[in-house]
Amino acid sequence: MRAIGIVLAGGNSSRMEELSRKRAVSAMPVAGSYKSIDFALSNMSNSHIKKVAVLTQYRAESLNQHLNSSKWWDFGRKQGGLYILTPSITAENSYWYRGTADAIYQNLDFLRSSHEPYVVISSGDCVYKMDYNKVIESHIAKKADITVVYKNLNPEEDDITRFGVLKVLEDGRIAEFQEKPLEAVNNLVSTGVYVIRRRHLIELMEKSNKENRYDFVQDILVRYCGQKSFYGFRHEGYWSNIATVESYYKTNMDFLNKDVRDYFFKSYPSIYSKVSDMPPAKFNPGANIKNSLISGGCIINGEVENSILYKKVFVGNNCIIKNSIILDDVYIGDNTVVENCIVESGNTLKANASYMNRTGDADEEGDIKIVIEGTERYII
Amino acid sequence: MIIKTARGDSMIKKEMIAMLLAGGQGSRLGVLTANVAKPAVSFGGKYRIIDFPLSNCINSGIDTVGVLTQYRHLRLNTHIGIGIPWDLDRNHGGVTLLPPYEKNENADWYTGTANAIYQNMEYIENYNPDYVLILGGDHIYKMDYEVMLDFHKARNAGVTIACMPVPWEEASRFGVVVADTDGHIKEFEEKPEKPSSNLASMGIYIFDWPILKEALIRLKDQPGCDFGMHVIPYIHERDGSCYAYEFNGYWKDVGTLGSYWEANMELIDIVPEFNLYEEYWKIYTNNDTITPQYFSSTSRIERCIVAEGSEISGQVTGSIIGYDVTIGSGSLVKDSIIMSGSTIGENCIIDKAIVAESVDIGDGVCLGVGEFAPNAMNPKVYAFDLVTVAENSKIPAGVKVGKNTAIAGKTELSDYPDGLLVSGQSIVKAGDEQ
Numbered sequence: 004m005r006a007i008g009i010v011l012a013g014g015n016s017s018r019m020e021e022l023s024r025k026r027a028v029s030a031m032p033v034a035g036s037y038k039s040i041d042f043a044l045s046n047m048s049n050s051h052i053k054k055v056a057v058l059t060q061y062r063a064e065s066l067n068q069h070l071n072s073s074k075w076w077d078f079g080r081k082q083g084g085l086y087i088l089t090p091s092i093t094a095e096n097s098y099w100y101r102g103t104a105d106a107i108y109q110n111l112d113f114l115r116s117s118h119e120p121y122v123v124i125s126s127g128d129c130v131y132k133m134d135y136n137k138v139i140e141s142h143i144a145k146k147a148d149i150t151v152v153y154k155n156l157n158p159e160e161d162d163i164t165r166f167g168v169l170k171v172l173e174d175g176r177i178a179e180f181q182e183k184p185l186e187a188v189n190n191l192v193s194t195g196v197y198v199i200r201r202r203h204l205i206e207l208m209e210k211s212n213k214e215n216r217y218d219f220v221q222d223i224l225v226r227y228c229g230q231k232s233f234y235g236f237r238h239e240g241y242w243s244n245i246a247t248v249e250s251y252y253k254t255n256m257d258f259l260n261k262d263v264r265d266y267f268f269k270s271y272p273s274i275y276s277k278v279s280d281m282p283p284a285k286f287n288p289g290a291n292i293k294n295s296l297i298s299g300g301c302i303i304n305g306e307v308e309n310s311i312l313y314k315k316v317f318v319g320n321n322c323i324i325k326n327s328i329i330l331d332d333v334y335i336g337d338n339t340v341v342e343n344c345i346v347e348s349g350n351t352l353k354a355n356a357s358y359m360n361r362t363g364d365a366d367e368e369g370d371i372k373i374v375i376e377g378t379e380r381y382i383i
Numbered sequence: 384m385i386i387k388t389a390r391g392d393s394m395i396k397k398e399m400i401a402m403l404l405a406g407g408q409g410s411r412l413g414v415l416t417a418n419v420a421k422p423a424v425s426f427g428g429k430y431r432i433i434d435f436p437l438s439n440c441i442n443s444g445i446d447t448v449g450v451l452t453q454y455r456h457l458r459l460n461t462h463i464g465i466g467i468p469w470d471l472d473r474n475h476g477g478v479t480l481l482p483p484y485e486k487n488e489n490a491d492w493y494t495g496t497a498n499a500i501y502q503n504m505e506y507i508e509n510y511n512p513d514y515v516l517i518l519g520g521d522h523i524y525k526m527d528y529e530v531m532l533d534f535h536k537a538r539n540a541g542v543t544i545a546c547m548p549v550p551w552e553e554a555s556r557f558g559v560v561v562a563d564t565d566g567h568i569k570e571f572e573e574k575p576e577k578p579s580s581n582l583a584s585m586g587i588y589i590f591d592w593p594i595l596k597e598a599l600i601r602l603k604d605q606p607g608c609d610f611g612m613h614v615i616p617y618i619h620e621r622d623g624s625c626y627a628y629e630f631n632g633y634w635k636d637v638g639t640l641g642s643y644w645e646a647n648m649e650l651i652d653i654v655p656e657f658n659l660y661e662e663y664w665k666i667y668t669n670n671d672t673i674t675p676q677y678f679s680s681t682s683r684i685e686r687c688i689v690a691e692g693s694e695i696s697g698q699v700t701g702s703i704i705g706y707d708v709t710i711g712s713g714s715l716v717k718d719s720i721i722m723s724g725s726t727i728g729e730n731c732i733i734d735k736a737i738v739a740e741s742v743d744i745g746d747g748v749c750l751g752v753g754e755f756a757p758n759a760m761n762p763k764v765y766a767f768d769l770v771t772v773a774e775n776s777k778i779p780a781g782v783k784v785g786k787n788t789a790i791a792g793k794t795e796l797s798d799y800p801d802g803l804l805v806s807g808q809s810i811v812k813a814g815d816e817q
Binding site for chain 2: 287297
């Protein structure tokens with residue numbers, strides 16, 4: 004009970020293309036049965052953080068539906084709980100959240116009314132496991148003003164320049180914080196996880212609001228970097244941000260790798276999610292599955308290879324699904340071929356159709372085709 | 384209707400509450416029920432048998448369910464908990480586990496189905512219901528109890544018995560009723576040798592609570608007081624207000640290893656008679672594992688249902704696989720039920736077996752080899768050519784096991800003469816012989 008948590012889940016990302024048209028990035032489905040925000044929430048819960056606020060703004064319907072009960076992450080307690088904080092009109096202002104810092108500022112009462120000394124700020128669009136207590140311990144030991152968790156990211160795996168890049172000294176102090184630099188000085192990127200003393204956060208937020216500064220990274224981390232003592236905490240385990248189509252595709256495909264699966268699915272502590280009560284997946288004659296993840300409620304009559312099928316996907320006879328991600332509740336008619344695609348949830352793909360990427364070469368970046376049919380379905 | 388509670392405020396009266404009889408051992412399931420009560424046995428990959436009546440309750444709008452437990456109830460208790468998966472965690476009502484308890488004057492086990500209800504009259508009185516629904520915990524079916532209640536009310540019945548037509552040759556295994564076209568019961572026969580009807584009681588009753596209460600009190604000294612044997616005949620004789628509600632949906636008794644295996648296998652049919660995929664009559668269960676299942680490039684799967692979190696590298700056909708099951712590469716699993724948490728090594732052949740939860744099967748094991756032979760220990764239970772492996776058992780690498788066999792406990796290579804358990808033999812190492 005040393006800390007409260009804030010999960011920043013308001014965001015849209017233009018690099019998610021059509022996928023973020025109907026939901027916030029934090030509500031993106033990940034790894035067959037999770038939503039992106041489950042990772043941050045489970046980390047909070049597993050780190051014994053009992054009071055957590057989720058700040059939402061952009062297309063939060065899907066997220067709200069997912070968070071409609073806090074019991075799945077064990078937040079449904081008398082002490083603490085899960086708070087969904089959306090922008091609201093008050094006597095003082097009627098603004099949307101104008102930035103991450105503004106979002107926190109507009110909910111300062113949440114911070115003021117807590118008694119825990121520390122705040123863990125996290126974002127809802129990353130896939131990772133982390134014990135935030137370790138970060139808090141380091142924060143206390145270093146007497147830091149803000150501790151930023153960073154990850155040494157392989158530049159071949161992801162685009163470094165879309166993150167905050169850190170220059171970290173030997174003793175862990177952050178010498179420089181560049182947000183989305185044109186050219187990165189090194190591969191150490193901010194994971195969007197910060198620890199800060201609650202009273203200090205309140206002070207900073209009040210001050211930057213007076214100065215009409217609304218972004219946590221630009222107006223706090225970058226601006227104060229030389230002046231205050233910011234320390235880095237290195238995260239060694241798996242970490243991935245899903246906020247572009249390429250990284251979303253790659254992160255999902257990482258789960259076809261046994262090490263990643265064992266780390267997230269089989270080893271302690273668990274990642275929790277809302278239980279959807281799907282029946283077991285069913286494989287009819289004609290089904291043939293190779294190197295794929297299949298979720299509950301699926302009915303498979305065709306071939307599936309190197310793909311991830313989310314909940315309640317129906318695959319018709321003689322279909323071929325290859326190198327693709329099929330999101331929840333998709334119906335795929337007979338004889339249809341889907342290759343190198345991400346099929347948006349709730350779609351109906353007609354029989355005898357073919358969905359391939361633009362060039363037919365899956366190795367080239369940006370060649371994942373997003374399939375949105377927009378067919379309306381009615382409940383009979 | 385509003386009634387007063389003990390603390391003086393008002394609460395909603397329950398029109399009908401359900402009492403679910405889940406105390407039976409189910410000895411005809413052999414080693415499967417050595418450590419768990421029959422209602423807690425896995426079914427259909429991720430479910431347990433009791434999930435079906437419990438889900439029916441909540442789907443029928445019944446939010447107060449007393450679960451009567453007696454035999455090995457630990458698994459049931461942890462499974463049901465406070466009823467969250469079924470939405471039965473309620474401020475008023477919800478699910479309550481009712482094991483036998485000691486009283487001032489005596490300390491009796493539940494001696495029969497009706498006796499168990501008699502001992503829990505206080506629980507029922509708390510909710511002041513008009514009707515009480517009595518359910519068994521060992522059948523697979525979907526039924527809207529509300530429709531049955533409407534039938535009950537329309538006929539002004541004292542008791543309504545859910546019945547279904549069964550083949551004539553099987554009728555003598557059940558309690559059968561002779562009823563007129565309106566459902567009014569003329570005659571009631573419990574397991575008759577020469578049945579005069581093929582309408583069999585499904586063990587599902589709706590009683591007017593005052594009528595049931597009167598009968599239970601009157602019959603309280605009846606040893607082994609049972610609904611079919613004593614209560615129904617008593618009410619029938621007294622005022623003849625018994626009605627039969629004919630049910631024509633899917634209903635399956637899973638009391639024997641053969642019928643249990645068959646009912647599981649029926650779920651694999653392309654369009655199964657019992658459909659788990661129905662959106663508005665979901666079957667709920669308590670399940671920690673929510674992760675998707677993985678199929679490696681060496682896997683081959685057809686005509687199966689597979690639950691969450693399993694990792695399949697072998698060839699699986701015509702089988703029911705529970706959650707968190709691992710099947711190694713080169714293995715062949717055929718016409719079998721593999722329950723949750725079990726591990727099957729590489730290059731195994733599993734043919735027509737029931738493998739219970741958390742079983743460890745070593746590399747190269749063959750189950751279901753050789754010729755038919757009746758089981759020497761209990762030929763009635765271990766029939767149907769099945770290999771039955773109890774939960775938490777271990778089978779060492781390389782052994783072969785014949786048909787109609789049973790294995791329980793952590794077996795070692797020395798337990799298998801020449802590495803073979805011939806058809807009809809059993810190894811029961813842990814606990815009592817079942």
